[in-house]
Amino acid sequence: MDEKEKINIGNEEDDGLPVLAQVAMQVVIDAGDARILSEQALKKLHTFDFDGAEELMEKAFAQLQKAHNAQTEVIQSEAAGARYDNSFIFNHAQDTMMTVMTQCNLTREIIGLYRVLYGEIQDRKSVV
Numbered sequence: 001m002d003e004k005e006k007i008n009i010g011n012e013e014d015d016g017l018p019v020l021a022q023v024a025m026q027v028v029i030d031a032g033d034a035r036i037l038s039e040q041a042l043k044k045l046h047t048f049d050f051d052g053a054e055e056l057m058e059k060a061f062a063q064l065q066k067a068h069n070a071q072t073e074v075i076q077s078e079a080a081g082a083r084y085d086n087s088f089i090f091n092h093a094q095d096t097m098m099t100v101m102t103q104c105n106l107t108r109e110i111i112g113l114y115r116v117l118y119g120e121i122q123d124r125k126s127v128v
Contacts, residue, residue, distance in 0.1 A: 018085075018087075020074065020084050020085075020087050020090055021087065021089050021090070023070050023071075023073075023074055023090070023093075024087060024089040024090040024092070024093035025089070025093070026066075026067070026070050027067045027070050027071055027090075027093035027094070027096070027097055028092070028093045028096050028097075030063045030064070030066045030067035030070070030097075031063070031064065031067045031093070031096045031097040031099075031100040031101075032096070032100075033060075033063045034060040034061070034063035034064045034067070034100050034104060035060075035100045035103060037056045037057070037059050037060035037063065038056070038057065038060045038100070038103050038104045038107045040056050041053040041054075041056035041057050041060065041107055041111065042107055042110065044056065045110070045111065045114045048114070048118050050111065050114070050115055050118075053111050054111065057104065057107060057108055057111065060104050060107075061104060064097070064100065064101055064104060067093075067097045067100075068097065071093070071094060071097060074090070
């Protein structure tokens with residue numbers, strides 16, 4: 001992560017929200033965007049648009065990477081000595097990110113399975 005992307009993490013408030021809560025909200029937003037992209041990728045499979053599905057999954061994983069980077073920065077900050085109050089919103093953000101990460105990994109596997117099945121169907125059509 002370059003310096004421009006680093007988040008100033010601490011307990012100080014900005015815009016009325018603790019910075020940790022702001023980071024948590026960004027994680028939820030980025031993970032939510034990844035979830036939407038993953039769902040759109042699955043819909044592409046209805047028409048066997050594998051390239052479209054893969055393109056959407058690349059975008060989904062890019063969003064997940066942004067969420068992961070923000071979470072990692074908080075964890076590294078705490079490991080370096082920063083202390084935070086327990087944050088249910090940050091816990092929710094981590095849970096959301098992990099759930100979406102699983103969804104995206106499964107979607108990628110489903111795309112692979114659809115490719116195999118589609119190939120089998122096409123092979124059988126050419127034999128008939």
